[in-house]
Amino acid sequence: MRAFVLKAVVTGITMVATVASALYVGAHVKNPNAPLHPPVIGPSGSGRSASQAAGGRLSLTPSVRSSDVQAVTSTYAS
């Protein structure tokens, strides 16, 4: 009799867990079309300078200095 009760309880727990899991997964469907959000938490960028350059917008933090000397190389899209 005790063994039967034990089996019944275990079966009941298993069924409840299965149903609960199914309900949870169904309520949290992964949306493949959700936009991706990269992290934007970080330094506030205070002291940043902004200007127009070559038709675009240039922003520099104080750790990057501009100069009027001739460049030895350049970054570019390749």
Next chain:
Amino acid sequence: MHPDGDPGQGRGTPRPYESVRFEALGSTCHLLGVAIGRDRLEDAAAWVADMHLRFSRFLPGSEISLFNAQAGRQVEVSPELEAMLRTAVDAWWASGGLVNACVLDAMLGVGYSRPLREGPTPPAPLATRAPLPPLPEVLHVGSGSALLHPGSGIDLGGLAKGWMADLLTAELGENCLVNLGGDLFARGGGPSGDGWPVALGGVTLLLRDQAAATSGIRRRSWSGGGQTLHHLIDPRTGRSAVTDLGEVSVVAESAVRAEVCAKTALLLGSDHAPAYLAANALGWWLY
């Protein structure tokens, strides 16, 4: 040798520097060094050329091509490939999934199946394109081995250039600049001691222990199937990205980080790129 050491007037007479320019990685590369012999720069150029042979997806016998061909199996990988694959996974996380190296099929889909100097191939129908799977779900990198899920393919692209630039500057010496097709790292004070003068966004910046990279869709674009196509794939669609930015240049602490920031900002567009860059970059130019 450039005896005039023209750049810089900040700290007395600029020091002379050596410079080597060569073609590799599908672009022009430029190595510069103060108090670094030309033979060392040429050795470094040979290393870059060797890395091109090992990691170009256009070469069927390269390590990356063989790795892609063995998708579905746990395979041994070299320390360099392991490091680059780890860099790719880190880039995925750092970009919120927007920089996804599992982009090979999408690249082939838009017709970028061979070096563009040979011309693009016909694109696949739009209906066959799908969002890219999250990289950490399809690429598992272990110690000396890696597993790529079946049906997936890796294209390291600019991440490989950034990784190489960071590594090479660390190896070359205290005062050098490594520019691999626009992904560059400037180490030390350059000829003048004030930083290496680098052109970015129409101005010259003095970079010292800083890196820069540019991502854009203006140079490598073509038409196919009635669409304008380019090599910047939006992982949310698996198609050439639609963005209101044409080019983004970024200054950051490392070339890999600059590359990730530039590509992410380009995909985010002008509304969201400034906030992202303010949190992740040292300087930027949006065009």
